[in-house]
Amino acid sequence: MTKKRKRYPNLDEKLERPWCFYCERDFDDLKILISHQKAKHFKCDRCGRRLNTAGGLNVHMSQVHKEQLTHVENAIQGRGGLDLEIFGMEGVPHEVVNQHQQVVREKHFLEQEERRRLTGNPTSGASYNTGGVFKSKRPRVKEVLDEIVNRSGSWEGDHMIPTTHELPHGSIPPMDVPTPAYGPPPGAFGLPARPGGPGPGQDLSASLDDMIADAKGAASTAAVEAPKPKKEKPVNLKYFDENVSPEEKMANMARYAWT
Amino acid sequence: MSTQFELAQNPVDVISAVKFARNDHNRLLVSSWDRNAYLYDTHAEPGGTLIRKFEHPAPVMDICFGRDDNEAFSCCLDWNVRRIDLTTGDLTILSQHEKGVRNVVFSATHNLLISSSWDETLHLHNLSTPGQHAIVKVESKPFSISVSATKLVVAMSSRAVSIYELATLQEASTISGHAQPPVWQNRESSMKYMTRAVCCMPNDAGYASSSIEGRVAVEWFDPSEESQARKYAFKCHRQTVDGADVVYPVHALAFHPVHGTFASGGGDCVVALWDAVGKRRIRQYQRFPSSISTVDFSADGRMMAVGVSPGYENATEDVPDGPTKVFIRTLTENEAQAKKK
Numbered sequence: 001m002t003k004k005r006k007r008y009p010n011l012d013e014k015l016e017r018p019w020c021f022y023c024e025r026d027f028d029d030l031k032i033l034i035s036h037q038k039a040k041h042f043k044c045d046r047c048g049r050r051l052n053t054a055g056g057l058n059v060h061m062s063q064v065h066k067e068q069l070t071h072v073e074n075a076i077q078g079r080g081g082l083d084l085e086i087f088g089m090e091g092v093p094h095e096v097v098n099q100h101q102q103v104v105r106e107k108h109f110l111e112q113e114e115r116r117r118l119t120g121n122p123t124s125g126a127s128y129n130t131g132g133v134f135k136s137k138r139p140r141v142k143e144v145l146d147e148i149v150n151r152s153g154s155w156e157g158d159h160m161i162p163t164t165h166e167l168p169h170g171s172i173p174p175m176d177v178p179t180p181a182y183g184p185p186p187g188a189f190g191l192p193a194r195p196g197g198p199g200p201g202q203d204l205s206a207s208l209d210d211m212i213a214d215a216k217g218a219a220s221t222a223a224v225e226a227p228k229p230k231k232e233k234p235v236n237l238k239y240f241d242e243n244v245s246p247e248e249k250m251a252n253m254a255r256y257a258w259t
Numbered sequence: 260m261s262t263q264f265e266l267a268q269n270p271v272d273v274i275s276a277v278k279f280a281r282n283d284h285n286r287l288l289v290s291s292w293d294r295n296a297y298l299y300d301t302h303a304e305p306g307g308t309l310i311r312k313f314e315h316p317a318p319v320m321d322i323c324f325g326r327d328d329n330e331a332f333s334c335c336l337d338w339n340v341r342r343i344d345l346t347t348g349d350l351t352i353l354s355q356h357e358k359g360v361r362n363v364v365f366s367a368t369h370n371l372l373i374s375s376s377w378d379e380t381l382h383l384h385n386l387s388t389p390g391q392h393a394i395v396k397v398e399s400k401p402f403s404i405s406v407s408a409t410k411l412v413v414a415m416s417s418r419a420v421s422i423y424e425l426a427t428l429q430e431a432s433t434i435s436g437h438a439q440p441p442v443w444q445n446r447e448s449s450m451k452y453m454t455r456a457v458c459c460m461p462n463d464a465g466y467a468s469s470s471i472e473g474r475v476a477v478e479w480f481d482p483s484e485e486s487q488a489r490k491y492a493f494k495c496h497r498q499t500v501d502g503a504d505v506v507y508p509v510h511a512l513a514f515h516p517v518h519g520t521f522a523s524g525g526g527d528c529v530v531a532l533w534d535a536v537g538k539r540r541i542r543q544y545q546r547f548p549s550s551i552s553t554v555d556f557s558a559d560g561r562m563m564a565v566g567v568s569p570g571y572e573n574a575t576e577d578v579p580d581g582p583t584k585v586f587i588r589t590l591t592e593n594e595a596q597a598k599k600k
Contacts, residue, residue, distance in 0.1 A: 046591060067262070071545060080545065236500075238526050239471045239508045241453065243416040245402050246508070247320065248377060250273070251336055251359050255578075256292060258317035258337050 008115070011108050015101055021084070021092045022075040024100065034088045040074045054082050262589040266299060267306030269584050274566035276321045277585055279557040280328040281367070287564055288331055289585055290319035296333050298345055301562070301587050313343050313350060321362045325372070326386065332372055334360035340374045340382060354382045354392045366406045369425045371432060373411060375401035381413070383432035391435035395428075397421060398445070405466060407459035410443070410480060412466050414457040418448035420468070422480065449476045449492050458512040460519060460535065465490075467521055467535060469509030473497045475523055477535045491538065496525030511553045515595045517560035522595075524551025530565055534597035541598060544588075549581040560595065563588045 005028075006013070018033040019026035022041045027033040038050040042057045046065045051057040058069040071080035085091045116122065143151075239246060250256060270291035280286035287307075289297040296313040317336035322343075324331055331343040333350075336359040342351045356376035363374045372384040377400050383393040400416040411423040422444040431440035448454050452472035459466045465479035478490035496507045507526035514521045515532075520541060524530045530551055532541040553566040565588065569581025 045594065073545075074543070077546065236503050236505045237452075237472060238506060241471075243400070243453065245361075245400075245416075245453065245455075247275075247361065248359075248400075250292070251318070256318050256336065 011105065014104050014108055018089050019100060021086045021089075021096065022072055022079050024076060024103075030088050037086070037088070041072050043073070045073065053085055053087050055085050058082055262591075264306060264587055266301070266309075266585045266587065268297075268309040269582075270295060270297060272318075272583060273568040274552050274583060274585060275319060276323075276553050277555045277564040277566045278323055279555055279562065279564065280324050281558045283328050284557040284559050284562060286328055287585075287587075288322045288324065289566065290322035290333060291583075292318040294318055296322050296331070296343065298331075299585075301564075307587065311345065311348055313348060315341070315350075320360060323363050323365045325365055326367070326370070332363050332365060332374075334363040334374050334376075336360075338376070340372075340384070353384055356380060356382065361401060362404045364404055364406050364411075366411075366425055368408050369429045371425060371429050373404065373406070373428070375404045375413060377401075383428055383438070385429065385432035388433060393432045393434060393436065393438040395431065395438055395440060402454055403457045403468075405457045405459045407461070407463040407466070409463055410459065412457050412459055412468075414448070414454040414468055416453065418450070418452075418454060420446040420448055420454070420457070422446065444480075444482065446478075449478060449490060450474050455508050455510055456512045458514055458521065460521075461514050461516045462519055467512050467514070467523075469512050469523060471508040473506040473509060473525065475509055475512070475533070493538070495523060495531060495533075495540075496527045496529060498527060511551055511566075513554040513556055513563075515556050515560050516558055518596045520595050520597055522554050522556070522563065524554045524565060526550045528567070530554060530563075532595055537597050539598065541595065547586065549583065556595075561590055563590055563595075 017026040017028070018030045020033055020036060020041075022037070025036070027036060038052065042051045042054060043049070044051065044057060044060055044065070046061070046067070049060060051060055054069070054072050061067045061069045069082060072082065073080075084093070241249075270289060270293050272291055272293035274289060274291050276288075276290045278288045280288075285300050285302045287299045287301050289299065291297070294315050294317060296315065296319050298310045298313070299307045300310055301307040313333070315333065315335050315337070320334050320336060322331055322333045325342070329345045331345055332353070333341045333343055335341065338356045338358060338360060340353045340356070340360055340363060342353055343349070344351075353372070354374070356374070357378035357380075358376050360374050360376040363372065365372050370386045372386060374382045374384075375397075376382075379397055379400055381395040381397055381401070381404075383395060385391075385393075397413055398415055398417070398419045398421060401413050402416060403414045405412050406425065409425055411425055411428060413421045413423070415421070421442050423440060424443045427440045427443070431438040448468060448470070450468070450470040450472070452470040452474070455469045455471050457466055457468040464481070465477065467475055467477045469475045473496040474492055474494055476490065476492035479486040481487075496509050498505045498507075505527075509523050509525045511524035512521060519536070520532055520534050522530055522532050528547045528550055529543060530547065531543040533539070534541055547565060547567045549567040549569040551565060552568045555564050556562065557564075565586040566584075567586065568583045570579035
């Protein structure tokens with residue numbers, strides 16, 4: 001059995017992943033990376049033999065097929081050279097390793113920030129960065145909107161009935177109950193804190209209604225905003241015109257003019 | 260690898276088309292904006308030999324072989340369609356359009372030469388009745404045309420695509436002058452942007468088309484619902500630069516005559532091979548030094564010619580830097596074959 005992959009691996013886990021020098025792809029483990037390199041970068045395109053290194057392929061090409069290898073197949077720009085002897089993660093120059101780690105780091109923090117923005121949850125990496133300065137002792141409450149509505153309904157049910165009838169002995173009027181038994185104070189739902197929380201004199205049921213309305217509002221705006229990031233990626237068309245082809249534009253140029 | 264080389268004597272301006280002969284697999288025609296058509300023997304000596312050069316009065320937009328390896332047809336910005344006798348070097352004007360002529364294709368099965376022009380017409384030349392041609396008005400400006408064994412696909416501006424049956428075109432071509440052969444099918448491109456190239460499958464089942472927005476669509480002729488449901492389009496020829504997608508036009512498409520896979524060439528200087536049925540990329544070649552303007556396979560599928568021209572799609576008055584070259588690549592037995600599984 002393989003280990004179940006974490007949905008959001010932390011930075012260290014990401015940095016530890018083996019990756020391919022030639023195409024910058026990363027892999028679950030070194031074995032897979034090596035078989036990837038043999039299949040994609042060190043495979044002879046004459047006979048399909050998989051070699052271990054670019055040098056090995058070069059020797060094979062020149063001895064078996066009498067041909068000269070000029071570059072490594074499927075490599076990204078600038079990485080196709082034959083001068084480096086790469087096998088798995090071995091032989092990768094330090095500066096390239098650093099550059100890759102930098103990219104992984106930047107990507108990690110970007111993703112984290114994006115996730116924080118979308119979910120409103122504090123970044124899990126906060127404990128990574130600050131060494132666990134902030135850690136709530138109370139278990140985190142996760143509720144969906146329906147649960148909040150249900151809970152508020154039951155709260156109102158519980159508290160409205162006694163007020164219409166006579167109060168039980170020794171009970172405190174609900175107005176003064178600072179919601180101890182009903183979960184964390186407002187703001188702990190992972191929603192942005194509202195300005196001016198429920199003051200001591202305020203009607204709590206009203207403030208709860210506010211909260212529900214807020215939550216609904218937040219949920220609906222979140223629903224509207226959520227699909228956006230997919231389309232936000234700017235697109236840069238190298239050629240654009242509704243109805244005139246590049247050739248027609250060229251044909252109109254002075255140097256191709258024909259009369 | 261070393262099985263790829265460039266021609267020694269290249270055109271000096273943008274290459275508009277490269278075409279292999281049907282019988283002699285070393286015979287290659289190249290047309291160029293430098294106002295010439297070129298005939299090469301690609302393997303006579305290293306780097307190939309330029310057999311002959313055919314001068315035209317204006318840039319040559321497209322070229323194709325005719326009934327045999329010694330006959331060719333060219334279309335030119337001077338509005339004319341010409342027959343070229345490759346042995347004597349004689350050029351004969353077959354017909355004149357009212358604007359630049361974009362493409363010329365020859366259907367051996369129907370002995371029919373078809374030219375398409377920005378004047379929104381096709382000219383049909385039935386080679387068994389020389390000296391006359393039929394004019395067919397099409398929906399809008401044709402940008403690319405391609406023939407299969409039985410069909411002609413015309414990709415036009417406004418994302419229109421018309422498919423004709425060659426048999427009806429052949430019939431229409433017997434009468435000189437304006438003709439209205441029935442369109443077999445009118446379609447709208449399945450892509451949002453301008454169509455750039457179209458190419459029919461060698462098995463006559465369908466065609467691929469490409470757009471200026473890094474995308475290729477594959478669809479089938481068969482009008483039945485099941486076959487139409489099989490059509491699809493995919494993104495390609497893109498690069499991510501600083502988080503933004505740079506999207507290049509896909510200028511060239513060519514089907515492999517044996518394996519039925521196809522090559523696409525784009526403004527990103529890359530040629531990729533695709534498996535149309537398996538919906539997979541087979542391989543992508545090392546970047547070429549300039550934009551890919553045209554691609555063709557030899558009839559036996561053993562060779563691929565790639566015409567590269569620098570930044571021509573931008574149509575700037577300054578001549579863009581970069582090499583203009585024709586590359587010839589010898590393919591191995593299964594290089595263009597669809598992967599198993």
